[in-house]
Amino acid sequence: MNAAVESRVAKVIAARKSSGSGALIGYLPIGYPDLATSIEAAVALAENGVDVLELGLPYSDPVIDGVVIQKATQEALAGGFRLSHGFEAVAAIRARVDTPVLLMTYWNPVLQFGVDRFADELVAAGGSGLITPDLIPDEAHDWLVTSDRTDLDRVFLAAPSSTDARLSQAVELSRGFVYAVSTMGITGARSDVDSAARSLVARLRTAGATSTCVGLGISTPEQVHEVLGYADGAIVGSLLVKALADGGVDAVARAAAHLATGK
Amino acid sequence: MNSPTHLRDELGPYFGEYGGRFVPEPLIAALDELDAAYQAARVDPVFQEELAELHRTYTGRPSIITEVPRFGEHAGGARIILKREDLNHTGSHKINNVLGQALVARRLGKTRLIAETGAGQHGVATATAAALFGMECVVYMGEVDTVRQALNVARMRLLGATVIPVTTGSRTLKDAINEALRDWVASVDNTHYVLGTVAGPHPFPVMVRDFHKIIGEEARAQVLELTGALPDAVTACVGGGSNAMGIFHAFLDDPSVKLYGYEAAGEGHLTERHAATITRGRPGVLHGARSYMLQDEDGQTIESHSISAGLDYPGIGPEHAWLADMGRASYLPITDDEAMQALRLLSRTEGIIPAIESAHALAGTIKLGKELGPDATILVNLSGRGDKDMETAGKYFDILDAEALASENLAPVDSSDIGTGASE
Numbered sequence: 305m306n307a308a309v310e311s312r313v314a315k316v317i318a319a320r321k322s323s324g325s326g327a328l329i330g331y332l333p334i335g336y337p338d339l340a341t342s343i344e345a346a347v348a349l350a351e352n353g354v355d356v357l358e359l360g361l362p363y364s365d366p367v368i369d370g371v372v373i374q375k376a377t378q379e380a381l382a383g384g385f386r387l388s389h390g391f392e393a394v395a396a397i398r399a400r401v402d403t404p405v406l407l408m409t410y411w412n413p414v415l416q417f418g419v420d421r422f423a424d425e426l427v428a429a430g431g432s433g434l435i436t437p438d439l440i441p442d443e444a445h446d447w448l449v450t451s452d453r454t455d456l457d458r459v460f461l462a463a464p465s466s467t468d469a470r471l472s473q474a475v476e477l478s479r480g481f482v483y484a485v486s487t488m489g490i491t492g493a494r495s496d497v498d499s500a501a502r503s504l505v506a507r508l509r510t511a512g513a514t515s516t517c518v519g520l521g522i523s524t525p526e527q528v529h530e531v532l533g534y535a536d537g538a539i540v541g542s543l544l545v546k547a548l549a550d551g552g553v554d555a556v557a558r559a560a561a562h563l564a565t566g567k
Numbered sequence: 568m569n570s571p572t573h574l575r576d577e578l579g580p581y582f583g584e585y586g587g588r589f590v591p592e593p594l595i596a597a598l599d600e601l602d603a604a605y606q607a608a609r610v611d612p613v614f615q616e617e618l619a620e621l622h623r624t625y626t627g628r629p630s631i632i633t634e635v636p637r638f639g640e641h642a643g644g645a646r647i648i649l650k651r652e653d654l655n656h657t658g659s660h661k662i663n664n665v666l667g668q669a670l671v672a673r674r675l676g677k678t679r680l681i682a683e684t685g686a687g688q689h690g691v692a693t694a695t696a697a698a699l700f701g702m703e704c705v706v707y708m709g710e711v712d713t714v715r716q717a718l719n720v721a722r723m724r725l726l727g728a729t730v731i732p733v734t735t736g737s738r739t740l741k742d743a744i745n746e747a748l749r750d751w752v753a754s755v756d757n758t759h760y761v762l763g764t765v766a767g768p769h770p771f772p773v774m775v776r777d778f779h780k781i782i783g784e785e786a787r788a789q790v791l792e793l794t795g796a797l798p799d800a801v802t803a804c805v806g807g808g809s810n811a812m813g814i815f816h817a818f819l820d821d822p823s824v825k826l827y828g829y830e831a832a833g834e835g836h837l838t839e840r841h842a843a844t845i846t847r848g849r850p851g852v853l854h855g856a857r858s859y860m861l862q863d864e865d866g867q868t869i870e871s872h873s874i875s876a877g878l879d880y881p882g883i884g885p886e887h888a889w890l891a892d893m894g895r896a897s898y899l900p901i902t903d904d905e906a907m908q909a910l911r912l913l914s915r916t917e918g919i920i921p922a923i924e925s926a927h928a929l930a931g932t933i934k935l936g937k938e939l940g941p942d943a944t945i946l947v948n949l950s951g952r953g954d955k956d957m958e959t960a961g962k963y964f965d966i967l968d969a970e971a972l973a974s975e976n977l978a979p980v981d982s983s984d985i986g987t988g989a990s991e
């Protein structure tokens with residue numbers, strides 16, 4: 305694990321782990337159903353047991369997202385989402401809660417905004433770093449340099465299909481945590497979280513990982529509990545997006561509090 | 568151009584600053600496995616003979632070349648030679664790539680093929696290969712395209728494939744690729760994704776190009792035999808760029824041969840409704856590779872528009888981006904109307920009904936012929952036949968109902984119909 309700088313995200317996760325359970329990480333897209341509501345919803349997560357916020361930047365071609373997140377992010381784009389709203393939202397959320405915020409973004413928006421400029425704006429807004437689902441370490445040279453300059457976290461994905469060498473690379477180059485993809489598939493709630501997740505986390509530990517969070521498919525407190533039995537954090541997305549779609553901010557707050565009972 | 572003699576040797580994963588693998592980590596193992604299998608296959612004489620035999624006995628290769636003097640009269644009197652990929656089994660160049668990939672998939676022990684399709688030609692070719700090899704087949708197709716290429720949907724279903732209409736995003740080719748990638752992430756164990764053009768993550772751009780380079784290799788020898796010289800120019804339409812790379816590749820290191828790719832300009836490349844990726848786009852990352860693409864300031868992909876489903880794509884393969892930047896190939900826009908007029912012209916002057924995609928190459932060739940004059944020889948990749956487009960063409964020219972048929976002017980078209988300022 306890249307420990308050249310002290311990652312706040314890693315510290316928060318480690319603190320939750322040593323207090324007996326582990327961290328709950330909640331995903332919501334910025335700009336859905338509109339910018340103001342998405343900010344309220346993120347704050348509601350932080351106030352109801354979510355330890356790290358993962359906020360998605362809506363993108364036109366979200367290849368690793370299932371229908372729930374696709375639908376929400378498409379609606380955000382149709383509603384006029386701009387990248388500048390991402391930084392606005394991070395700043396507004398950080399002004400109200402101390403929970404660290406990571407942006408989850410496909411690579412092209414960052415590339416077009418300018419990797420350096422993007423990082424500087426994120427730092428200015430109080431963000432902690434990026435989760436980059438379609439940027440593998442092999443293609444990440446510019447981002448490695450920029451994230452080192454700005455001390456931003458960089459979360460790379462690890463998959464059940466990854467070779468040991470690739471897991472080592474992900475562990476070495478990630479900062480904050482390594483995102484263990486629980487199953488070979490896309491985002492969306494699943495009735496049982498793959499056993500592949502457990503062995504992937506074990507392999508990551510062997511490769512030296514000290515902070516590993518599991519995502520994709522987690523949607524119940526029982527699953528959160530199960531995952532925290534072997535990993536440092538559990539990431540929940542589609543369930544929260546669905547709660548927001550169906551019942552607004554109140555429903556998101558309730559869903560987060562319910563999930564947090566699994567910690 | 569520093570080393571014009573080595574352009575043909577480029578094997579990826581990068582073409583200059585373009586290409587690469589911008590995909591989620593879960594797909595990397597599958598891409599590595601595919602790359603290894605393909606690298607082994609390309610130097611394996613058994614594999615090459617298997618593919619050659621299929622091309623001889625199934626595809627119908629070599630495809631012929633046809634000289635089209637009556638059409639040439641409308642193209643400045645230039646000598647125009649068509650490479651007849653429209654005569655291949657299933658009706659387009661797409662089968663070249665699909666048979667190659669299906670053989671690789673079989674070597675990998677995969678039992679299920681998935682594909683995206685725009686015009687439906689790649690989907691039909693994939694469904695055909697799946698039927699031939701006894702594999703399961705699922706084709707993703709934008710909902711908009713399932714309507715305008717309904718005939719090809721029926722063909723795929725008849726061949727035993729499942730066609731899944733894609734209702735997200737612009738509901739065209741780009742979204743079909745997204746859906747196919749989502750399927751593949753969850754199914755890599757038993758599934759091969761037969762990507763249909765020279766785009767996507769490595770090794771697709773180089774592998775698809777290699778399976779299509781037979782087009783240019785055959786045509787280069789055929790033109791030499793017919794005319795005793797290399798052509799002055801080679802032209803092709805460009806969607807993702809597979810038929811163009813296929814015919815360009817053999818000529819890359821012949822500096823005297825100019826290469827032209829014609830992009831779909833829809834209602835005009837200066838309007839907002841076009842698919843002119845190199846003309847109007849800029850470099851970015853889409854569908855796993857860095858290349859030119861149509862995008863807004865924030866890097867969101869802009870939806871493309873073209874009357875031709877096969878060219879209605881906001882991206883282009885990385886090798887083309889590289890060739891465009893170094894000036895080895897030129898990429899020019901052709902509007903819907905220019906393409907449709909060229910489609911009708913070739914039909915009436917030569918008795919060959921081209922696909923609307925290929926008609927973009929013909930329209931560009933008309934302009935180029937007028938520029939180069941009667942001494943020039945131009946080789947055109949006629950990438951597909953127009954059967955699938957009869958409903959679109961019928962509506963466009965209003966020739967579907969009996970009344971329109973009766974009033975249709977049966978005189979041969981004159982070149983002013985082409986809208987390119989004919990002067991002969």
Ligand SMILES: Cc1ncc(COP(=O)(O)O)c(C=O)c1O
Binds near residue numbers: 660809
């Ligand atoms: C006949 C024909 N030509 C051209 C194309 C465009 O694809 P590419 O640019 O990859 O050759 C298609 C795609 O569907 C096609 O069907």
